Amino acid sequence: MTDDYYRDTGGIRQPDPTLGKRVPVTPEPSPPRPARQPAPPPSEPPPPPRVRRQRVVLAEPTKSTNSLRARVELEEQTSWGEMLIKDLIKAQLRSGLLLAGIVLLLLGALPVAFYYSPTFATMRLVGIPLPWLLLGVAPFPLLFGAGLWYNRLAERHERDFVDMIEN
Amino acid sequence: MNPWALSGIVLVAAMTFYLGRRSSRFASTTHDFLVARRTVRSRRNAAAISGEYLSAASFLGVAGVVLKDGADALWYPIGFTAGYLALMLFVAAPLRRSGAYTLPDFMEARLASEPLRRFCTVVVVVIGVLYMLPQLQGAGLAVATIFPAPAWIGAAAVTVVVAVNVMAGGMRAITVVQAFQYWLKLFALAAPTFVLCMVFLGTGGTGGAGSLGEPAPPVFREDTTVSVETDVTLEVGGETPVWSPAASGGERVWLPGRQYRVEAGSTLRFPEGAPVPVVAGGALDNASWLRPTEDASDLLGTYSLIFATFLGTMGLPHVLVRFYTNPDGKAARRTTVQVLLLLGLFYMFPILIGALSRLYVPELLVTGRTDAAVLLVPTAVLPGVLGQILAAVVAAGAFAAFLSTSSGLLVSVAGVVATDWLSGKVRDFKIATVGMAAVPAVLAVSLPVEDLSLSVGMSFALAASTFCPVLLLGIWWRRLTWPGAMVGMTVGGGLVLVALALNVVSEYTGGWAPWFVEQPALLTVTAAFLTTIVVSLGTARRVPDDVNSVMLRLHAPDPLGFMRDRADARFGKADERTRMKRGRHRK
Numbered sequence: 001m002t003d004d005y006y007r008d009t010g011g012i013r014q015p016d017p018t019l020g021k022r023v024p025v026t027p028e029p030s031p032p033r034p035a036r037q038p039a040p041p042p043s044e045p046p047p048p049p050r051v052r053r054q055r056v057v058l059a060e061p062t063k064s065t066n067s068l069r070a071r072v073e074l075e076e077q078t079s080w081g082e083m084l085i086k087d088l089i090k091a092q093l094r095s096g097l098l099l100a101g102i103v104l105l106l107l108g109a110l111p112v113a114f115y116y117s118p119t120f121a122t123m124r125l126v127g128i129p130l131p132w133l134l135l136g137v138a139p140f141p142l143l144f145g146a147g148l149w150y151n152r153l154a155e156r157h158e159r160d161f162v163d164m165i166e167n
Numbered sequence: 168m169n170p171w172a173l174s175g176i177v178l179v180a181a182m183t184f185y186l187g188r189r190s191s192r193f194a195s196t197t198h199d200f201l202v203a204r205r206t207v208r209s210r211r212n213a214a215a216i217s218g219e220y221l222s223a224a225s226f227l228g229v230a231g232v233v234l235k236d237g238a239d240a241l242w243y244p245i246g247f248t249a250g251y252l253a254l255m256l257f258v259a260a261p262l263r264r265s266g267a268y269t270l271p272d273f274m275e276a277r278l279a280s281e282p283l284r285r286f287c288t289v290v291v292v293v294i295g296v297l298y299m300l301p302q303l304q305g306a307g308l309a310v311a312t313i314f315p316a317p318a319w320i321g322a323a324a325v326t327v328v329v330a331v332n333v334m335a336g337g338m339r340a341i342t343v344v345q346a347f348q349y350w351l352k353l354f355a356l357a358a359p360t361f362v363l364c365m366v367f368l369g370t371g372g373t374g375g376a377g378s379l380g381e382p383a384p385p386v387f388r389e390d391t392t393v394s395v396e397t398d399v400t401l402e403v404g405g406e407t408p409v410w411s412p413a414a415s416g417g418e419r420v421w422l423p424g425r426q427y428r429v430e431a432g433s434t435l436r437f438p439e440g441a442p443v444p445v446v447a448g449g450a451l452d453n454a455s456w457l458r459p460t461e462d463a464s465d466l467l468g469t470y471s472l473i474f475a476t477f478l479g480t481m482g483l484p485h486v487l488v489r490f491y492t493n494p495d496g497k498a499a500r501r502t503t504v505q506v507l508l509l510l511g512l513f514y515m516f517p518i519l520i521g522a523l524s525r526l527y528v529p530e531l532l533v534t535g536r537t538d539a540a541v542l543l544v545p546t547a548v549l550p551g552v553l554g555q556i557l558a559a560v561v562a563a564g565a566f567a568a569f570l571s572t573s574s575g576l577l578v579s580v581a582g583v584v585a586t587d588w589l590s591g592k593v594r595d596f597k598i599a600t601v602g603m604a605a606v607p608a609v610l611a612v613s614l615p616v617e618d619l620s621l622s623v624g625m626s627f628a629l630a631a632s633t634f635c636p637v638l639l640l641g642i643w644w645r646r647l648t649w650p651g652a653m654v655g656m657t658v659g660g661g662l663v664l665v666a667l668a669l670n671v672v673s674e675y676t677g678g679w680a681p682w683f684v685e686q687p688a689l690l691t692v693t694a695a696f697l698t699t700i701v702v703s704l705g706t707a708r709r710v711p712d713d714v715n716s717v718m719l720r721l722h723a724p725d726p727l728g729f730m731r732d733r734a735d736a737r738f739g740k741a742d743e744r745t746r747m748k749r750g751r752h753r754k
Contacts, residue, residue, distance in 0.1 A: 082715060089722050093643055096256035103252060104477075107245065111469045114460040121458050131459045135241035136518045140511030143252050147504040150256055154500060158724035165727065 088161045095153040099146050107139060169546075171555045172313045175563035179351070180328050183344050183570055190343045191336020196593070207342055207492040213505035215342050216489045218349030218567075219575035220247075220506075221513060222298075223305030223538075224623035226352060226568035229514065231537035233521025234528075235449040237456030240521070242469055243624075244514035246476025248507060250627075254481040255503035260496035261642045261721040264729070268491055269583045270484055270634065277641045277721075279711040280649035288587040290633050290660060291484045295580035296607045298483070298626040299573050303611035305538065306569040312539045313562055319612045325566075329574045330604040333581065334597045338492060341574045348571040349509065355564020356516035359545050359557040363523055366548055384442040384452040385529040392436045397615070399535045401427045401444040404451040409444075410436040423451075435533065443529040456525070467689065468682035475628040475688030481638055482630030485575035488582065495725040520544060541565065577604055624686060625667055632659030632691040636699045642721060645714050651703030659695025663687055 114121040114131060123130040207215070225247060232240035267273035271287035274280075303322040310321030332340055384404035407421040411433060421427055426447055429435065437443075450456035460466050480486055493499040524531070524540035527547040531537050542565065545557035581599040589595035636659065637652040666687040673680035683690055711717070723729045 081719075085719050085722060088724075089643070089718065092722065100253065100256050103249070107249070108470070108473065111460045111466050114458075115463075115466045118458075121460070129238075129457050131238050132241070132457070135238060135245065135459065137515070139245045140248060140507075140514065143248050144504070144507045144511055147252055147255055147507040151500055151504050154260070155497065158497070162724050162726050 084161070084164070088157060091157045092154060095150060095157070099150050099153075103142065103146050106142065110134060169313055169555050169558055169562075171559035172562040175559035176313075176566045179563045179566045179570070180324070182347070183328060183332060183567075186344045186347055187332035187335060187340040191332075191340035207494075209493065209498045209502040210505060211342065211346050212489065212493055212498075212502045213509060214346035214349045216345075216486065216502065216506050217509040217513070218345035218347070218352065218571045219341075219485060219489060220510070220572070221349065221352055221568055222572035222623065223302050223565070223568050225513070225517065226356070226565050227305055227309070227538045227541050228301075228623065229517040230521035230524060230541045231539075233518055234524045234531065234540045235445070235537045237450045238459035239465060239469060241459070241518065242472050243476070244518060246473055246627075247480070248510045248514065249473075249477050250480025251503055251506050251510065253477050254486070255500060255507075258481045258487075258638055258642060259490055259499040259503050262487065262638070263490055263493050263499040264496040264721050264723075264725070265717075266720070269579070269586060270487055271583060271587055274637065274641070274652065277711075277717055278647065278649040278652060279713070283649045283653055284587065286653055286656065287634075288583050290656060291583045292580055292603070293660075294482070294626060294630055294633070295484055295576050295603070296610065297629065298485070298623065299576045299607040300611050300614065301622045301626075302569045302573045302576075303607055304614075306566070307611065308536070308538060309542060309562060309565050309569075312536075312542045313558075321569075322608055322611045325569045325573060326604050326608040329570055329577055330600055333574055333577050333604075334600045337582070337596060338488070338578050341571075341578055342492065345571045345575065348567040351567045352564045352571075353509075353513055353516075355560050355567070356513070356520065356541070359561055360516045360519050362553075362557060363544065363548050364519065367523060367526075384445075385525055385532075387437045387439060387441050387443060387529065389439050390436065391530055392434060393530045393533045394432075394434045395429050395534050396431060397535060398431050399429050399533075400447040401429060401533065402447050402451060403427075403442060403444045405442040407441050407444060408438055409441070410438075443532050445532040446535040449532060453525075464682045468686055471682060471686040471689035472624065474692055475624060475631050475686060477631075478635040478692060479627030479629075479631035479688070482634030483626075484579040484583065485572070488579040489575070497725050517541065523548070625663070625670075628666075628686065628688040628691065629660060629663045631688050632663050632695045635692065636695045640696075640699060640703070645718060646703055646707065646710055647699070648703045648706045648709035648711075650706045650709060651699045651701075654702045655695045655699025658698045659691050662691040662694060666691070 110131075121131055125133060225244070229240070229244055232243060262273065265273050265276055267276050270291055271284045274287045275284040303325055304318075306321035306325040307318030308321070310316055310324075311318045332344065401421075402425075403421045403423050405423060409419055409421055411419070421444065427444070445451060455461060460469060490499050490502070493502055520541055524544045528540055528543050531540055531543065541561055542558065545561060546554040548554065549557065577600060580603045581596055584599040584603060585591055585596040589599060633656045636655050637647070640647045641652070666684050669684045670680055673684065720729045
């Protein structure tokens with residue numbers, strides 16, 4: 001809502017158009033700008049005035065003092081803040097390594113398996129050679145799945161961290 | 168000469184121009200040119216990243232190596248995709264949060280060293296030029312395949328279109344162009360693949376050159392005349408009668424187990440049913456083509472390729488620069504997930520086309536121009552107008568591939584040059600663009616053409632041995648120092664360049680290169696990591712003082728608001744500057 005408003009005005013905040021004006025709640029018989037509006041036919045009620053109430057945001061809603069203090073603490077890197085961010089880094093790195101390990105293990109085992117077991121390398125599944133299925137099709141869903149999973153893990157770690165800071 | 172193909176290519180070039188112009192009207196500040204004001208949403212950014220990434224190597228090269236090497240070549244698309252998983256797991260979000268606007272800028276932000284920054288600039292330029300080369304050469308190949316025109320015309324056309332577009336609007340302009348080109352490329356490969364598969368299945372699953380399931384080598388389906396345009400060394404899988412008018416003997420029989428050297432410009436004629444000779448080093452018969460990893464050097468070479476591609480993607484400057492355009496770290500991660508999906512979708516098709524081309528255009532195995540497979544298969548399968556239209560679609564897609572990848576590379580390299588060697592104004596960016604477009608264009612015309620996938624593989628190895636170790640250690644390890652980073656990059660990059668030189672020498676002297684010269688990443692990446700760690704531990708005094716606050720900025724979740732844009736400090740805030748320019752701030 002506010003975004004649209006800023007785009008309309010070229011990024012310039014303008015004062016509330018209703019500020020200091022008496023905007024009637026119920027439409028009066030003579031609207032504020034009669035010149036622009038043709039006289040309505042007598043049978044219809046007059047349209048409401050075109051002045052729209054705009055919300056002016058002067059600043060972001062302030063966060064609770066608690067979270068502000070936690071942020072300052074983090075920024076100043078007191079031992080407590082340092083420990084917190086180290087824990088987060090460790091958690092992120094661990095889930096990254098875990099997923100990379102799983103993917104590498106699954107894909108990295110294939111060349112060795114093909115090399116040491118010629119029967120495995122020449123096996124067929126519904127007429128198509130198994131290695132072609134394992135190399136040409138299977139890795140892509142695997143990689144996408146790993147990406148999705150990591151995204152969930154990482155976002156959960158970050159959410160937990162923010163929750164912890166703000167409480 | 169195919170009039171459809173010409174109109175397809177012209178259409179793609181015109182569309183690129185139009186989209187670029189339309190969005191470059193809004194590009195006025197350095198922010199626009201470098202990082203598109205960091206407002207690109209994740210879905211469009213994912214399409215743009217994929218569009219930029221699917222280069223000539225992916226569009227033409229993957230099918231080419233599949234045609235030649237078979238199952239072993241499938242590791243290329245896997246690696247090209249898996250690189251993004253590594254990028255996502257370890258690099259994407261922290262890199263975006265660093266607030267840097269180029270790779271050297273990130274290095275300086277993390278390690279606070281001006282010399283390292285200058286060194287990184289040089290490496291970015293080298294990788295960028297090395298990667299742009301195969302794109303331009305691919306363009307030349309495509310043009311020479313479709314029209315009776317010299318190869319340099321393609322390279323020159325791509326260079327001009329890309330340079331003009333980039334100069335007009337930088338990152339802001341090419342984001343839309345690249346997103347559009349991803350979908351174009353997907354369509355340009357998917358549609359012909361479906362049609363060709365229909366034809367293939369309609370004819371009972373056997374193509375002209377015999378069934379792929381038979382262990383024998385592919386055979387010529389009719390009397391075929393092949394003109395060889397570069398020097399090649401050929402091997403045969405069975406006794407092959409060959410008629411070469413130039414040789415005094417006339418008709419001869421080639422025997423398996425020996426190598427035959429054919430000079431550029433000679434013409435060979437093979438009778439119907441003769442086994443197809445292949446360029447030395449390729450899979451000789453269908454049995455070995457179907458089977459992955461047959462001997463120990465295959466095994467090690469495969470692992471080396473996995474190393475290069477898995478770790479190399481995160482070091483490619485044109486890939487990283489796109490991540491700086493995300494609004495925040497979380498968006499950077501989400502973008503990468505979508506990229507994984509888009510790339511996986513795309514790579515099905517070049518693999519299928521590569522396999523089909525072994526049935527329909529086996530003569531490419533003789534000339535060594537396997538990269539042209541994608542372009543030639545449609546007309547070989549479907550002679551007539553339908554085949555020509557399909558070929559035109561493919562040619563248009565190939566041109567989109569050259570255009571999008573080279574514009575991405577050009578933006579990233581020109582951005583680095585403009586901000587590090589020049590003063591970083593919009594005018595400097597345009598000067599850098601012209602300079603950085605000219606260098607690879609000249610090189611592409613003057614250097615001999617290699618297999619696209621191989622030369623791109625080398626750029627991946629270079630990126631993996633230089634930027635990958637310093638990025639990974641810089642993001643996750645507090646004790647990295649700038650001397651460590653510098654020595655590590657020098658060792659890794661130097662080793663790869665040595666391998667590259669040896670490779671060129673071996674190509675001219677009979678192809679003796681072992682696997683670790685052809686794909687050195689397994690050794691060079693390890694060496695780069697080890698030297699970086701050892702030197703960093705040895706120079707522990709040089710750990711920057713602000714390492715803790717930098718780490719906090721890299722890893723603290725976005726809502727806490729630690730992210731600071733380094734470009735703001737140097738070039739001012741984008742919005743403020745445009746407003747000042749318009750003079751409306753006093754209203």
